[in-house]
Amino acid sequence: MTGWVALEGELDRWHAQGQVATLWLRDDDACRDTPALRRLLMAAHAHAVPVAIAAIPATLEATLAGALSRFDEAMVVQHGYAHRNHASEGERSAELGDDRDVDVRLHELRDGCERLRSEFGDRFLPVLVPPWNRAGDALLPSLASAGFAGLSRFGPRPAIEAAPGLRQVNTHVDPIAWRRDRAFIGADAALERLVAHLGGRRERTCDAAEPSGLLTHHLAFDDAAWDFVDALLARTCRHPAAAWLDVARAFALP
C-alpha cells in the first residue's frame, strides 16, 4: 500500500466517524526573501493553505516582510532569537536550553518579539518556535508572562499547555533526514508519520484535539520534497475530512 492510499484510508475513517482531521503547516528558518521561500509561499497560495512562517528575529532582513505582504496565507511566529547553539559540547543543539540563565534568554526573546511585531504588525502572533525544537524546562513557566501565548516543538503534545497560559501545538511530520545529508525521506515515509499521528488521534492514544503539523524547511527542500508538499496539499484539500488551520485557530488565539 502506498502512503497516499494509506492517507486516503485514514481520512476516510475520520469522515466515517463524522470527524474532521485538523492540520497545520509550519515552516522554519525564514529571515529573508529567497527563491525557496517563494516556492513555499506559492505552494500555500495555490491551495489556499495557511502557513506559519517561523522567522529568526536577529537575522531578519526587510525583504521578508516584502515577500510575505503579497501572500495572505502567511502569518509570522518567532523562531528563537538568533538560531545560535548555546548547548554544551557533546549536548544536542539548542538555543533556549537551560545552559543559560532564564533572564538572559527572556531578554533576547522579548527583544526578538519586539522586532517581529514592529516588522510584521498584526501578521505576527506571539508563538515561540524554539530552534531545534528544544527549550529548557526552567524557561517554560516564564514565557506566558513574557508575552507568549503559544509554544511549538515536535511530537505529540503531552498536555494542552506547556506551562500555565502557554498553549502548545507541535509539528509531527518532518520530511527531512537531518543526519543523512538533509535528504528528503520520501513521500511514503513522510505519509507513514502523518497517518500514524492521525490514527493515534482517532484512536485516542494521543491528544485528538492537537492538529497534525507538517514541518517544512524551505531552505533545505529539494524538488522531490516540494512535489510531496504540493501533492499533500492538493489531496488533503480535496478530502472532505481534512482541514488546514491557520496558526491563530491552531493555537485558539483571539
Ligand SMILES: [Zn+2]
Ligand atoms: Zn530552525
